Amino acid sequence: MKEITYWKAINEALAEEMTRDESVVLMGEDIAVYGGAYAVTRGLYEKFGGERVRDTAISEAAIVGAGLGAALTGLRPVVEIMYVDFMGIAMDQLNNQVAKIRYMFGGKCTVPLVIRTEGGAGRTLGAHHSQSLEAWFMHIPGIKVVMPSTPYDAKGLLKSAIREDNPIMFIEHKMLYNTKGAVPEEEYTIPIGVADVKRTGTDITIVAYSRSLLRSLEAAKELEKEGISAEVVDPRTLLPLDIDTIATSVRKTHRVLTVSEDCKTGGAGAEISMQIIERCFDDLDAPPVRLAGADVPMPKAPNLEAMAIPSTEDIVREAKAVLGK
């Protein structure tokens, strides 16, 4: 194993898959010469050349739409949308074209397209560069939604995503790029749609993904000091959701807290909680609780931004509340 950053893990996944398969091409804004707004694609233009690592105009709809057209006709494009906030511009392409085309055509095509993007708060960038929009994408049958929390997961899941014949929204988190983690030296992949129990426990299940997963693990350590044993489950993929793994955990702990940065109303936590209720209502000793982002546009002010997403302290407090403590 080696210790590498989250950005480097993604970069390695791209380089390895581009080496393995010549039909893998990258397109996006500032991804080639500049190396990506968050430098995730650095070095790839130099290694693979401008035909396969393509700087585009600032045209999100065309980037996603052309990604689809290329995917239908023999390439395996990985397109980058610099901020998930800009997916609004490409939403017709994603929702009406990318996600639906295979079903509309009676299964007579495949769409091996990965849309890489990043979201989340933490850099005080304000309302147009800090959103967590995963719930939008969870509402679109036909795509898969992947949100890795660690370098290990990011690399293994991205490699699987590139090999998939289905369209994938691969949503990174801007505050995770410089986090480090152990990644095997040798080749590996992680299946899409499989959750990971990141910490075992007996008293409460915390379901969290992306940056909130790291905070949930910190919270679990704090809770341990108070004699509370928290199990932390990382869905890793939100669509399809591995509800079996989550339900197995809840049947053991009988209590559940979901943690995410997206706006609470109509968010990922609501869906996860409801699926838990549908699966294991009788196993629950307390109502599921959602800890999520504030229902506001992300404010600039650092203190307000910090308040708008769940902190480690918030997770500790809410977990204890679920336990009646």
Place this chain on the structure above:
Amino acid sequence: MTAKNVGASMLNRNEAERLLRQMMQIRKFEDKIMDLLAQNIAEGGSHLYAGEEAVAVGAMAAIRPDDYITSTHRGHGHAIAKGGKLPELMAEILGKATGCCKGKGGSLHLADLATGNLGANGVVGGGFGIATGAGLSCKLLKNERVVLCFFGDGASNQGIFHEAANMAATWKLPVVYVCENNLYGMSVSVQRACSVPDALTKRAAAYDMPAECCDGQDVIAVRDTIARCVRHAREGKGPSFVECRTYRYYGHSRSDPRVYRTKEEEKFWADRDPIKLFAKRCVAEKLMTQAEIDALDADVAREIDEATKFAIDSPLPAPEELYTDLYA
């Protein structure tokens, strides 16, 4: 692009018959659907291509079978001209299991990747991104294929037209943007909706793309214009733009009372019917006799009746089909 005359001299009897047959197939197919809609045998909406046949047929005559197209919400004509099978297309429009998309797409989503048809589209302008990306594949895979991207005058006002045109021009992709200007985006005339109503080709100038306007009622004019653009694309010189002036006989859809246009205008275009014009030319140039044309007409009518019977007799999709084909 310099205009080269590759017109009448390249028209032989076999091609004349094929072009005429395809245009007749489209016309009778669309008339049949109107009939099925009136009888409530066909349900839902349907945007009919009658009147515009020369565009799809002429354009398809200028490309190879392995070239790609993207189509529009008014896409039956493109699907037929690109080689789609009439029974499967009719069945798809009726939502039947035997349809080209297994009854899951319908009129707005006719597609057949086996014939290079990357699909009709329920969103106006929905094909621009797909066509442009297919052009990127053709370029990077060096397969010498080209893409015809069909769209209407209305779609040229969509933002993604401009994004896609810019991308294709910047990257010199082998895409021909074929604008079917039928003068109306649903009810709003091009005069009221478009900043350059008298020459949509001006829009191509913004992307430094060669552009030509042609008579969309003249199948040979369309064929030859598109052929010049296709050659340009295959030579690696990049995208181009063709405006085909045409007219749809029926309304936008079946509920359209056509209050926004005059009887005189409709008559003007009916007098320039693409099938009648071409049939007349075939007789004048002694490529076909009137008797042969009449026999062809009867044969196409029989084909459409057979396709219709096949579609009506076909079963609806099985219930378990609801959840199939979503993911690979």
